[in-house]
Amino acid sequence: MNPIQLTMTRTFNATAEQLWRAWTTEDGLATWWWHTWPDTRYQVDATVGGSYRIDAADHGIGVRGVFLELTPPQRLVFSWIWIEDGAEGESERVAVTFTPDGDGTRIDLLHTGPWTSAEPVDAYRQGWDFVLDALEHTTDSVM
Amino acid sequence: MVKYDDGLDGAATALAHRGRRQIISRLGAGSATSSELAELLDIGLPALHKHLDLLRRASLIESSKTGRTVSHVLRPAGLDQLADWLLTRKSFWSNQFDALADHLETS
Numbered sequence: 001m002n003p004i005q006l007t008m009t010r011t012f013n014a015t016a017e018q019l020w021r022a023w024t025t026e027d028g029l030a031t032w033w034w035h036t037w038p039d040t041r042y043q044v045d046a047t048v049g050g051s052y053r054i055d056a057a058d059h060g061i062g063v064r065g066v067f068l069e070l071t072p073p074q075r076l077v078f079s080w081i082w083i084e085d086g087a088e089g090e091s092e093r094v095a096v097t098f099t100p101d102g103d104g105t106r107i108d109l110l111h112t113g114p115w116t117s118a119e120p121v122d123a124y125r126q127g128w129d130f131v132l133d134a135l136e137h138t139t140d141s142v143m
Numbered sequence: 144m145v146k147y148d149d150g151l152d153g154a155a156t157a158l159a160h161r162g163r164r165q166i167i168s169r170l171g172a173g174s175a176t177s178s179e180l181a182e183l184l185d186i187g188l189p190a191l192h193k194h195l196d197l198l199r200r201a202s203l204i205e206s207s208k209t210g211r212t213v214s215h216v217l218r219p220a221g222l223d224q225l226a227d228w229l230l231t232r233k234s235f236w237s238n239q240f241d242a243l244a245d246h247l248e249t250s
Contacts, residue, residue: 004154004155004158004159004225004228004229006229006232006233006236008233008236008237008240010240010244012243012244012247013244013247014247018247019243019247022243022247031246031247032239032242032243032245032246032247033239033242035242035246107240109236111232111236113151113152113155113228114152
């Protein structure tokens, strides 16, 4: 675990199967992903090693990648390459899990950067908290 | 989204180590000498220097010598890049989750 990673959790009023469809099918994605941009194109091949591509060409942005893990309807992992005005970013990684939570389903999302570390990494606070704390102290000492 | 470059990779790798995060946290409260940092981490100076080199190469700290004392300060700009990486993705996924909650068809 690299401490510089983003995690996000939210519970939705839906079943894991419904959420799985929303994340892994073209029709499913089109209902929510960039729904304010109806000209967005969705191409999804939801198989391990299969690719996806979401293009909002009119707005100069898109994202593409490859499915690394698919365990319906529990876990989904894919690479993530952001495209802006034709320029591609580095390949990052997104892992999404769907867990029953009361009457709904909790999504846990983990977005990690392309860096790797040769050092053994121990458990620590989330990178987000760490970086914000450090910045806060810096601001205090500068004022 | 933030543009990725080598500076970000260096910073993230530098921070993937508990001792180096301790150094960054300590320097966030003001400058420190090599001896102070070695004592904080409870390691010898040679080991500390390895960590300081890495942090300098990642442009996270700056070091200066006064007489025989070397002291180190934080370069906030290095952390700004990482914070930006996290902030843009947090804001992106937060918006996506809002859209999912509002538009998921559950029929």
